[in-house]
Amino acid sequence: MALILLVLLPTALLLGWWGIEDLGAALTYTGRITGAILILVAGLSLLGAVAVVDHWGRNVFPYSGVVALIGTVAASLTNAMLLLETFRDGDSTLYRVLFGLLTAGSVWAVLTVWRTSVVIPSPKRVAAAVIVSSALATANFGYQHLYQPSQHGVRPLVSIAVGEPVLSKDRKKFVVPVDIKIENHSDMGFYVLGTEFHAMGERVSLSRTDRPRKQWRADAETFRDFYVQRPLSRREIYQPGQLVLAQPWVPIGNWIEANDALITRTVVQLPIDTSYDQLALYASAFLARKDRFVLEEVHPNGYSWSGGKVPQWVKKDKTSDYVAYRGRVYENNAIDQHTMDPRYLTVYWRFGTHGADLLGFILRNGEENRILSRAGIREMVNRYGLVPAGTGPIKRTLWDIKKQG
Numbered sequence: 001m002a003l004i005l006l007v008l009l010p011t012a013l014l015l016g017w018w019g020i021e022d023l024g025a026a027l028t029y030t031g032r033i034t035g036a037i038l039i040l041v042a043g044l045s046l047l048g049a050v051a052v053v054d055h056w057g058r059n060v061f062p063y064s065g066v067v068a069l070i071g072t073v074a075a076s077l078t079n080a081m082l083l084l085e086t087f088r089d090g091d092s093t094l095y096r097v098l099f100g101l102l103t104a105g106s107v108w109a110v111l112t113v114w115r116t117s118v119v120i121p122s123p124k125r126v127a128a129a130v131i132v133s134s135a136l137a138t139a140n141f142g143y144q145h146l147y148q149p150s151q152h153g154v155r156p157l158v159s160i161a162v163g164e165p166v167l168s169k170d171r172k173k174f175v176v177p178v179d180i181k182i183e184n185h186s187d188m189g190f191y192v193l194g195t196e197f198h199a200m201g202e203r204v205s206l207s208r209t210d211r212p213r214k215q216w217r218a219d220a221e222t223f224r225d226f227y228v229q230r231p232l233s234r235r236e237i238y239q240p241g242q243l244v245l246a247q248p249w250v251p252i253g254n255w256i257e258a259n260d261a262l263i264t265r266t267v268v269q270l271p272i273d274t275s276y277d278q279l280a281l282y283a284s285a286f287l288a289r290k291d292r293f294v295l296e297e298v299h300p301n302g303y304s305w306s307g308g309k310v311p312q313w314v315k316k317d318k319t320s321d322y323v324a325y326r327g328r329v330y331e332n333n334a335i336d337q338h339t340m341d342p343r344y345l346t347v348y349w350r351f352g353t354h355g356a357d358l359l360g361f362i363l364r365n366g367e368e369n370r371i372l373s374r375a376g377i378r379e380m381v382n383r384y385g386l387v388p389a390g391t392g393p394i395k396r397t398l399w400d401i402k403k404q405g
Helices: 002-025 029-056 064-088 093-114 123-150 213-224 334-339 374-384
Strands: 157-162 173-184 190-202 242-247 260-271 278-289 293-295 299-303 321-331 343-352 355-364 386-397
Touching: 002 029, 002 064, 002 093, 002 334, 029 064, 064 093, 064 334, 157 278, 157 386, 173 190, 173 278, 190 260, 190 343, 190 355, 190 386, 242 260, 242 355, 278 355, 321 334, 355 374, 355 386, 374 386
Parallel strands: none
Antiparallel strands: 157 173, 173 260, 190 242, 190 278, 278 386, 293 321, 299 321, 321 343, 343 355
């Protein structure tokens, strides 16, 4: 009796604690259901513990053996699922050992209670109830912790609208107004983990004769690299653009609600005698589903050119400069929050010859130098609902405004 109580009471305490947390604070409906199930199992385990005392003692209640059996079965199934979860996603050795012991102990408790020749009234109905409830609990657990993290959902849309350039009073410079918009047409809110807008000034040179085929082929080989790809043209001679402007357009850590939109206006300023023939405009956003985690405030975390806290693989890239931002991430349910090591979001602004772009990772503390495999990146993206969105290049010729100078 004492050994069975040593299994059921800690199980009831732990499951009740996590269940109350999930029922009140889980970010998804299925997470709240999981919390309710954990509280129910905690109650059954506690009731089973009371029944065990009666079953091995005075036997006042005629069905105390059945109640003890139901409590131990519920505890064993739940402990086994949580053990599976700690090995699948958990990082805590303590909880792996704890749930391993509780699973083994609760299975032993089921067999021990069963061997006391428990009389089960209407055994078929009881068996059916146990099977159905176990199947529902397993299905909910599997959906919450196995299936749901692999679903991306929709991708918000980013768009750029370019206004008419405006000359200054002294006619020595002009301003190109740019409206950047992000639209969320889904029923899910998104965190804005980072945004960037940049403008590239480009010169356009034309050849009087057709270019050789060898040059065409060289241009086609650059199509695999989005940032340096050259137009395949008989007459246009590609010249790399130069960064004119780069800036964020939504503060990091903000969010866009379901079926909502955000719009920002910025301006690109150039002298009227600029050597550029056109502007290429790009806008991107790094987003994450709000039902996958809770994000603390994000702060600047270092600069690649001043010895900041940036990983070694960043410092090795001598052609680009980086600005890093960092914030704590909290899991969307109590089980993962307690069994997983703390995770941190790190967003890198990368400035290079092609302009600017964003990189984002959610990793354990101290893993900043870790280079993820493709499978690792895919797992991280699926788990936290990370979604990149962007648009560009949007081209705006400058010949008309330059003629007014």
